[in-house]
Amino acid sequence: MRPSPHAWDVESLAPTDVVVVGSGTAAVAAALECRAKGLTVRVLSDLTHLSSEAAGKLDLSPVELDRSDPLVSEIYPAGTTPFPGAMKRAAEQALLRAGVPYLYSVRPVAVLADESGAVSGLLVAARTAVFAVRCGTVIDASAFGVVAALAGAKAQQTRAQPSSRCWTVLSAGEPDWIAGKRRGQPITLPKDKETRTLDFWHLEVPQSVESSGPAFGHLLRASLVDPRLRLAAGTFPQYATNVFSADALTPDLDAVADGAIAVKPGLLLASPALPLTPDGVLRADRADAQAALGRRVARLVKRRTPGASLHCLQGNDDQAHDDRVDAVFARQSAGRVRVEIPSLPSLGNYDVVVAGGGTGGAPAGIGAARSGARTLVLESQSGLGGVGTLGLIASYWFGNRVGFTEELDKLVDVTDNLRENKSRWNPELKMSLYHRLLRDAGGEAWVQSFPFGVRMKGDRVAALLVSTPQGAGVIDAGCVVDGTGNADVSAAAGSPCRWIGADSVAVQGTGLSPLNPAHDYRNSDHTFIDDADPEGVTHAHTNARAKFPGDFDTSPLVDSRERRQIVGDVELSPLDILAARTFPDTLVTAASNFDTHGFTVHPVFFVLPPDKKALQAHVPFRAMLPRGLDGVIVTGLGASAHRDALPVIRMQADVQNQGFAAGMVAAESARLGAPLRSLDVRSLQGRLIDLGILAADVASHEDSFPLPADVVRAAVDAGAVDFKNAAILFAHFDEARPKLIEKLKSDDRTRAEEAALILGLMGDGAGLPVLLDQLSRQEWDAGWDYRGMGQFGMSSSRLDAVILAIGRIGDGRAAPAVEKKIRELASARTFSHCRCAAIAAACLKDRSLSAALRDVLQTPGITGHAHLQTARVVEQANDDIVETQSRNDSLREIYLARGLYLCGDIDGLGESILRTYAQDLRGQFARHARAVLAEPRDAAQPQNWA
Secondary structure (H helix, E strand, C coil): CCCCCEEEEEEEEEEEEEEECCCCCHHHHHHHHHHHHCCCCEEEECCCCCCCCCCCCCCCCCCCEEEEEHHHHHHHCCCCCCCCCHHHHHHHHHHHHHHEEECCCCCCEEECCCCCCEEEEEEEEEECEEEEEEEEEEEEECCCCHCCCCCCCCEEEEEECCCCCEEEECCCCCCCCCCCCEEECCEEEEEEEEEEECCCCCCCECCCCCCCCHHHHHEEEEEECCEEEECCCCCCCCCEEEECCCCEECHHHHCCHHHHHEEEECEEECCCCHHHHHHHHHHHCHHHHHHHHHHHHHHHCCCCCCCCCCCEECCCHHHHHCCEEEEECCCCEEEEEEEEEEEEEEEEEEEEECCCCCCCHHHHHHHHHCCCCEEEEECCCCCCCHCCCCCCCCCCCCCCCCCHHHHHHHHHHCCCCCCCCEEECCCHHHHHHHHHHHCCCCEEEEEECCCEEEEEEECCCEEEEEEEEEEEEEEEEEEECCCCCCHHHHHCCCCCCCCCCCCCCCCCCCCCEEEECCCCCCCCEEEECCCCCCCHHHHHHHHHHHHHHCHHHHHCCCCCCCCCCCCCCCCCCHHHCCCCCCCCEEEEEEECCCCCCCCCCCHHHHHCCCCCEEEEEEECCCCCCCCCEEEECHHHHHCEEEECCHEEEECCCHHHHHHHHHHHHHHHHHCCCCCHHHHHHHHHHHHHHCCCCCCCHHHHCCCCCCCCHHHHHHHHHCCCHHHHHHHHHCCCCHHHHHHHHHHHCCCCCCHHHHHHHHHHHHCCCCHHHHHHHHCCCCCCCCCCCCCCCCCCCCCCCHHHHHHHHHHCCHHHHHHHHHHHHHHHCCCCCCCCHHHHHHHHHHHCCCCCHHHHHHHHHHHCCCCCCCCHHHHHHHHCCCCCCCCCCHHHHHHHHHHHHHHCCCCCCHHHHHHHHHHHHCCCCCCHHHHHHHHHHHHCCCCCCCCCCC
């Protein structure tokens, strides 16, 4: 193998005997059979579930099903019609019992071979992160034989397509826009205090509907604007046309020769790409046939040890491309390996490519296409719309419902004349409208496709490396909208990002909601999920299905409220919002209250807690531009904003408008061939005003900061009587500081204590005596325990704020007073008390505080709350859709352990707990523990470590 200078250094997971690729029952059966032979196995699914040919396609009552295979009988219990969630859970439980690890939302993008040319591993993408897996054998059970194609297997035949395709939907009435037949028995589901009966329909979709390539799901869903439709199958039954064998096509799966299964040394095929007729593919697309095929293929596996060195079977990219990918978050790594960059074919060239078709991405595609750009939207799920459609949060909370959002809402109103609750929408219908609007504007959408890397030209993202169900390739782009909500494109390109969990374990609560087709809306907040953590995402989906066993299904999409963010040209701060700051480059004006779903960390909220009052927030263009990077504009949760500012700018109505504006801006950049930062922002604002997205006065806005000196003086004189005054004091601290110090001498104790608190929170010790006096006179108060959904107001008490301010001053003379309060925590163990005391100890770094924290951690019930094994967490699952206690216990433990570790760590207890949490299946805890362990203990603690 000729060495190439173009290579990626990627994490390698622990080697395994067999890797099974696929989401269907064949993949599960093959893994179980291999495990029964004593082989180690890993399953990789590009969906967020298993049993996809059954549960994913709503095939709940197949005709003449053979239940003799124990896996099939578990998926389809005799005498019942199982719900999809139960079918998926059955497949997961079978793997968990057998000790077979599996990962969701991952897909191979290159095949690795050893010196002999035998397949010996895979390069796998999880979002824009890439990792390697070494193995002795790969079983390709994917729908299109994607591994075989990546390995260079040539199509020996091209199978004819059927004249029509069958699609299963649940509907409240007979669809009248396409031929359909009732299938199986209707189901009755709870609907508030009543019930609703829904029928299964098999729809015959003519082959004349354009159905080539990944765009198929987009074009089909564009026709599904039917208000009676309650649920469509998440995975449309597509047919692999390529056949990797010259054997005669047969309708009988048993007649397929072993030679057709063994595609290459080390690679076996359990896929529709086998030599089957179209009727044979249909017969093979049932759980019983899939199980038989998976077990048969597994019996052909022989244990083998791959060679020492690996290379890409699809060839290496020797051209001078600057291709980049992100690093995967791996709990169990076998070390880093250097893998040559694979040669990737061109998949097209577009003016604008939108990565992510969710709440911001779908409108971005529509905005770009309406602006005349050749536009492609890449969406990893089966449809567009994100949390408001597939995520089931089918209702607005707050948000500025103008512009594109107003247009979309009116279209929903006109289309859905059966809607009972006008404050909510039918998720399937809104998803269909997104597809239709994109199609009508001339744009395309590729579903179940996502970028896994970028191609750079200098400091500009010039193309995306893209994974589709049929293989990987490169798409050139004039401009990219990063609508992933997770800054995926920016992170892959190397632009600095803020990881949730790294600096602070504070994060807004996350949910995976139960799905009931009788309900349009289900919102949840029961866990923490790091969207860029494949193992954590897999764990979350598995646990959600265990939490809601009686529900029809669970959402395929994580409903995150806070993810990874870019470091932009500017960062939007809560102080900007509270002080009504204006900018010269505003692209959208958001409107919401501080719907925090957790606890706040910004110093201003230790003086005045957030309330339910709605505020406006101007979002500047510069907050959507990744620092040091061109060719990318970021929308949604990935934009540059302090995490306490996010609740005000993340409402769906505002993200829809922000996405539309981002698409329009990207189209302008592509049209002119100009860098984003060189665009005429005033001209763009004029167009957004015409569209109703911006108010007319925004065109005359300038930066209102810094505020005039007399305004700052007035704020100091009045004190933190309201949010605006408090924000002014923190935003203009250098100017306010002298007058705050004067207030320390005030006869008004309340004013003196407030001034001391503000000074201390900003690290100024002028008011330390006042703070220590206040601390000595007060006992621990009620405090606050963690709450996610519905959290408004305080998330720390005034005494918590005082002890935090004392810690941030960093004066060792305060240690005895802080130690006294820490020793009282054993009987006052409220989370907010433990949190602020631990932060203070970490800043003061006194060994007496270390001993006190150790003693608190040894109090019964304080430790042992890490989530380390999916099987054990699943056994303890409950049906609480807003579960808080487990998070409260874990947060309290990790804060105390961090404080102990950073202030001396007597007996090593703090380090031991942190190393345990470094393996926690909730990514924020694992990232935070690792960040603390990697930080020098004598380093000054960042102020945002709150």
